[in-house]
Amino acid sequence: MSFRAADPKRPSLFYLEMHLSDRCNLNCRSCSHYSPLFQKNAPHPSLRAFKKDLSRLASLFSDVGKIRLMGGEPLLNPKAHKFLPVARKSFPNTDLRLVTNGLLVPTMNRATVESIRNNEVTVDVSNYPPTSEKKDEIKAFFEANGITYNFKTNRVVTTFFKPFALRLDNADFSYECPSAGFCVNLRNGKLAKCPMLMHVNTLNAHFGMHFPTEGLIDIYENEITGDEILVRLGKKVALCEQCVNVRAPWEAYGKSVPQISDWVVDADSAQ
Ligand SMILES: C[S@@+](CC[C@H](N)C(=O)[O-])C[C@H]1O[C@@H](n2cnc3c(N)ncnc32)[C@H](O)[C@@H]1O
Numbered sequence: 001m002s003f004r005a006a007d008p009k010r011p012s013l014f015y016l017e018m019h020l021s022d023r024c025n026l027n028c029r030s031c032s033h034y035s036p037l038f039q040k041n042a043p044h045p046s047l048r049a050f051k052k053d054l055s056r057l058a059s060l061f062s063d064v065g066k067i068r069l070m071g072g073e074p075l076l077n078p079k080a081h082k083f084l085p086v087a088r089k090s091f092p093n094t095d096l097r098l099v100t101n102g103l104l105v106p107t108m109n110r111a112t113v114e115s116i117r118n119n120e121v122t123v124d125v126s127n128y129p130p131t132s133e134k135k136d137e138i139k140a141f142f143e144a145n146g147i148t149y150n151f152k153t154n155r156v157v158t159t160f161f162k163p164f165a166l167r168l169d170n171a172d173f174s175y176e177c178p179s180a181g182f183c184v185n186l187r188n189g190k191l192a193k194c195p196m197l198m199h200v201n202t203l204n205a206h207f208g209m210h211f212p213t214e215g216l217i218d219i220y221e222n223e224i225t226g227d228e229i230l231v232r233l234g235k236k237v238a239l240c241e242q243c244v245n246v247r248a249p250w251e252a253y254g255k256s257v258p259q260i261s262d263w264v265v266d267a268d269s270a271q
């Protein structure tokens with residue numbers, strides 16, 4: 001890995017998430033990236049746009065502390081292996097991660113295995129109950145293939161948060177950012193403070209809702225700087241006013257269908 005000298009003109013961005021796929025093979029209730037709402041044949045993000053956006057980001061920021069490539073389930077993208085070197089070349093010093101629910105790890109193809117190793121990627125596995133059932137197989141695959149991974153096998157996910165509320169007068173609601181500001185997302189030239197904002201138009205379109213969408217930052221805006229982006233990322237957006245941190249048991253949809261109440265704690269009161 002090469003090391004780039006710190007650049008006094010470009011600040012460092014602490015954290016970044018990007019999707020390699022919007023869809024998912026598990027479909028958890030209340031997924032904060034709304035993956036269960038994406039069609040099974042939704043096109044995968046474009047490699048060309050991914051490359052262009054990271055190149056632009058590298059002109060604005062000297063480094064990104066951690067980049068987590070995810071989705072959706074990133075291993076559903078058959079070209080996942082082509083995205084990893086692009087991220088690594090754009091930010092040679094970053095802590096590069098591939099975030100997965102683990103279920104497809106044992107069937108990962110050779111190109112992906114090699115790309116993970118060659119680009120010094122750590123695989124973060126979220127330990128859902130179905131993942132936990134396959135934990136030995138998943139770990140054995142990583143170990144046999146020399147892949148660095150982070151898989152907290154003793155901590156199974158049991159709850160997920162429901163992100164939003166319609167009413168803002170309920171004393172039980174906490175308005176603290178449930179992501180603590182550590183979930184900046186980049187897609188098609190726009191940065192969002194969090195995935196809920198980046199993809200909220202998907203929730204709006206699916207259920208006919210009107211959650212506020214403003215607050216995306218155009219990284220191609222004329223004369224924008226990394227410092228200006230950091231200032232804007234630090235500000236609350238309108239959606240934050242409706243964001244709550246209410247936890248519910250983790251569940252996968254299976255044959256059931258997503259409901260608005262999976263994302264909105266007081267959806268029933270509005271009907
Ligand atoms: C959206 S997933 C994408 C990657 C992969 N499909 C996975 O689940 O690891 C990225 C991370 O967001 C977390 N996440 C998604 N929705 C959540 C929710 N409603 N509450 C808590 N964590 C959530 C997941 O557990 C995972 O660690």
Ligand code: SF4
Nearest residue numbers: 024027028031072101
């Ligand atoms: S595994 Fe669950 S959290 Fe991850 S993208 Fe799929 S639905 Fe969302």
Ligand code: SF4
Nearest residue numbers: 177193194239240243
């Ligand atoms: S909407 Fe605002 S408060 Fe909620 S997770 Fe996103 S940035 Fe945090």
